Amino acid sequence: MKKIYTVLILFVSLLQSCNSDDCGECFxxxxxxVFELVDAETGGNLFTTDMYNPEDISVINxxxxxxxxxxxxxxxxxxVIQIQEVGWETEIVNLEIKIGEDTVFNLYLNAERTTDDCCSFTKYNEIEIRNTDFxxxxxxxxxxxxVE
Structure with missing residues (x-):
């Protein structure tokens, strides 16, 4: 009976030793x-010059x-327009940024959430701004x- 307890204690302590977390927290x-919409000729910010109204902005996936x-x-x-709720998970996002009914540009992202050396981070495999110069x-x- 003593041998069974000894083996059981050794087995449990062996399992506990596998739970070491040498990483600490890393996130x-x-x-x-962040996007600033400017006049292609003058470089002036189109919201500052009242050409665009911030209330007319929409971002559609x-x-x-x-x-x-x-x-x-x-x-x-x-x-400026800031988009920060992308890349929290592995995802492909194709966003259409509009002012009123007009599409100003499209943002394509291929985001991969990954972990390396105990740290989680987002790796962007592709970032494309389409249908405009920037x-x-x-x-x-x-x-x-x-913006033309």
Whole structure:
């Protein structure tokens, strides 16, 4: 009977030793996407010049025809659209950004949520801005959408 208890204690302690978590917590949220809509000729922000009204913005996921969340940030004469609720899971997203009835541009993302060295993060396999010209400001990460 003593041998059975000894074997049982060794077995349980062996199972407990496999539960070590040497990683600690490590989490990186997905990157947000920030867009400034500017006049292609003058470079002026189209919300600052009142050409566009922020209340007319809509962001539609064309894959399932649902609206996606976004924020309109207006401060210091910089009026931008921020999309940050993508990339929290592995997904393909095709967003249509509209002002009123007009499509300004499309954003295609192929996001893969992954873990490496105990840290979870989002890897973007593809990021495409379609149906418009744009410039990426590498300092701020803001995409300037050039509207004709």
């Amino acid at each position: 990186t949220p997905p990157q947000s996407f 064309t894959i399932d025809n649902t609206e996606r969340a976004f924020q309109f940030i207006s401060e210091n004469q910089l009026n 410039e990426l400001d590498s300092q701020t990460g803001v995409y300037k959408i050039l």
